[in-house]
Amino acid sequence: MTKIHYIIIGAVIAVVLLSSSVFIVDEREKALVLRFGQIQSVKEDPGLAFKWPFINEVVRYDDRILSLDTTTIEVTPSDDRRLVVDAFARYRIADPRQFREAIGTGSLATAESRLEGIINPQIRAILGQDGVTSNTILSEDRAGLMQQITDASRTRAQSLGLEVLDVRLKQTNLPEQNLEATFARMRAEREREAADEIARGEEAAQRVRAQADRTVVEITSEARREAEITRGEADAERNGIYAEAYGQDEDFFRFYRSLTAYERALKSGNSSLVITPDSEFFDYLGSPQGR
Template structure:
């Protein structure tokens, strides 16, 4: 019975030594084994999950995350090369790649966050300050985020970490600059609209001038062709008139007078002032029209009789030996 407390004490000490002689690294962690503040064992850290041993009370173990960790950059005001200030809200993702260097540089994850945030903000100002605000707001943003990630990764390597990704969550104008920026954008759009209208007016004037020139050319060509046709028609008319005049001068003069009467007396109350001896109404004089009819009638009658007179029958053949009587021809008028 006296040995029982001693046995219990030995068991307790053995359990204590055993518990403090092992440590477990799961798949979410990586560890460093320290002895009097110096890294011992696996100098690059215990990164594979499993069960490991250490000397109790002499060696200690520090655990670090092996997962990807978040980094919130917060809102940051940047000034692109066109001096249009922007408020950028960015975030990053990082992980510990060298636990030994990480312990020497920042010791813990909580101490690493402020330094990584400063590096991220410096990279944002450097990259976004080298381009215009339109580039930041355009489809080239993904390329800018890649440049920011590479810059941040290069500057944070001495901390034993790797920047996995950097993203721009939001890009806005500062609140105090919204109105001024809006007015400037409005003025730029109005200037662009005025330029477009001026170019449109210039093009319209050019089109109108070209259309007017083509219209003048077409009208001139049509007028020239009409003059040619009119000249040919006048020539044909004069030829017809000359032919008609040569056939019957008196009737042609009478016909022209009738056309003149038709033109001059178109209205119902037309008045014409003429001298008593005017030749205009000479066919309205007493006996003038009768004279013209009498002069033209014999020629017409002769032509009509010649065309309508029946042909005389041929004389019968005379008996053989008899003479055929001959009819004397009428005397010519």
């Protein structure tokens, strides 16, 4: 081997050693430098960092705010009305050293399982304490209860190297069997109210119909009375006219009445009349003078 070969081999070894001893810490993460599983240092600032090549190991943890959806649990407030609670938490890895010592080589899922084991008991304890009813949980006091759950969970999660930022109750519902019973009770109550409204409406309709019928009878009776009065006045006026006409010319009046009788008796379609020709009915027809 020539000297150049040794230089090239040395350069390659130097590059390999340098690349193995340098690593980059992203601004979104924190890193632990381990040697045979033991923590040597914590790298929290972003940028270049160094370690012993082939001896040290780098473990990275997410430094961003993480989210955990807890499993649905049942709680029993002080009014013994069970509720199904679904919550979520916001947290971050605040102390990578403490986190590694508590979780070991476990994954983030392991940490979240243990965190959930902290949060859910706090939800049960705080929502089940004296004076907290289902109405309290569903009222404006809900925010204060969530803050209590957050504070209690934050204190207990410090042993895991985690910082609990917030715990929120997503849903607080009745259990399925209670929900059906509640809906049935609500339906029965609404049906009873509807029946009452229908009965009151029928009663009001009966009153309106009775009043309308009474008004119809009164108006009809008044119209008939006025019609009878008008008819009577017309008959009286007609009789007066007849009487006056009869007084002015008795012969003409008798002649007019006879013509009217002929017109009514001899209409088409009337029954046949059998009358002797010398009947008084034909006096004006048989008289040459028309009398």
